[in-house]
Amino acid sequence: MHIKSTLTLIAAATLLVACGKKEEAAPAPAAAPAAAPAPAPAGNVVKIGHVGPTSGAIAHLGKDNENGARLAIDELNAKGVMLGGQKVTFELLAEDDAADPKQGTAVAQKLADAKVAGVVGHLNSGTTIPASKIYSDAGIPQISPSSTNPKYTRQGFKTTFRMVADDTQLGGTLGKYAVTTLKGKAIAVIDDRTAYGQGVAEEFAKAVEAAGGKVVAKEFTTDKATDFTSILTTIKAKKPDVVFFGGMDAVAGPMLKQMKALAMKPKFMGGDGICTTELVKLGGDAIADNQVYCAEAGGVDGEAKVGMDEFKVKYQAKFNTDVKLYAPYVYDAVNVMVAAMVKADSADPAKYLPMLATTADFKGVSGPVAFDEKGDIKNGALTLKTIRAGQLETLSVLR
Secondary structure: OHHHHHHHHHHHHHHHHHHHHHHHHOHHHHOHHHHOOOOHHHHOEEEEEEEEOOOOOOHHHHHHHHHHHHHHHHHHHHHOEEEOOEEEEEEEEEEEOOOOHHHHHHHHHHHHHOOOOEEEOOOOHHHHHHHHHHHHHHOOOEEEOOOOOHHHHOOOOOOEEEOOOOHHHHHHHHHHHHHHOOOOOOEEEEEOOOHHHHHHHHHHHHHHHHOOOOEEEEEEOOOOOOOOHHHHHHHHOOOOOEEEEEOOHHHHHHHHHHHHHOOOOOEEEEOHHHOOHHHHHHHHHHOOOOOEEEEEOOOOOHHHHHHHHHHHHHHHHHHOOOOOOOHHHHHHHHHHHHHHHHHHOOOOHHHHHHHHHOOOOEEEOOEEEOEOOOOOEOOOOEEEEEEEOOEEEEEEEEO
């Protein structure tokens, strides 16, 4: 019995030793998950932020911009882009700033914390300018497709870029046009107190006076106002033949209706903020033929129109709606940003930012893209338009 027990114990010990050897060898298979690149795809995702007002009075413009970004991202992913020897997938992080500066800085910080490789946005100057400080501090390149206030690119930041002409050119061209072409002798100016509206109105007024015209009234409202009776009554007493509004279509439409109700019939002018198909809907029968004149900050002519027309067809097919305004510039901004990454062979902002700043040969659907030392678009275009028979019609493209 004792001998048998001893043999049993020896056998058990031998088995345990054998098991112990197997357990020592066990770590080898455990290394397999580390070798298998399961987490690797996450490292091949490049995040690009987009910010615009997708809620509020001008949500139609914000959504238009966001759609332009989505179309670009989808096409880039379908085509396949290689960075650092690996195929990457682009992911759009879309945020809503509601055209509000406070919300704009909040989402800017959110994107910075998410470590996006770049940001296309914001739509409004009033949100773009305060957000630009956050992106600059984080070293994140920012391309605004539509902000026109000159201050945006004059803060000394190396990360700011603009796809369209600024208010100096926009307001200046419209002011001169009001005097020399529309023959305005008494001109009233209204702005909505936003960075965009006030900026373009000031440049317009300066150009009017430089062209020998007279500004007979300066009034202001807000970007959320709906009743303009008081300021319009004051302006009517000055008998203007031209009224300029620095603001957006959501305010301009009701303003035109109230002007008609007051039997006011001056020419109505504005910048790119009112140069939309939405203004036609909002103004309705209050808009007479050749009454409204506006300028879109951007534009193509000649052979370049082919690319823009093709973009509009693609956009309509994908989103089942027409381009509102700046979707083509957002689309180009995303593609310009990625082109710079490809040149740098990296999505690291520190590495591709110099390539973005020296962009000189990019051909976009909105025309050629090149930036000056401040980040402004070189040789930016303006498209003068009017409304006839309920349609926006192009008068001319200026550079």
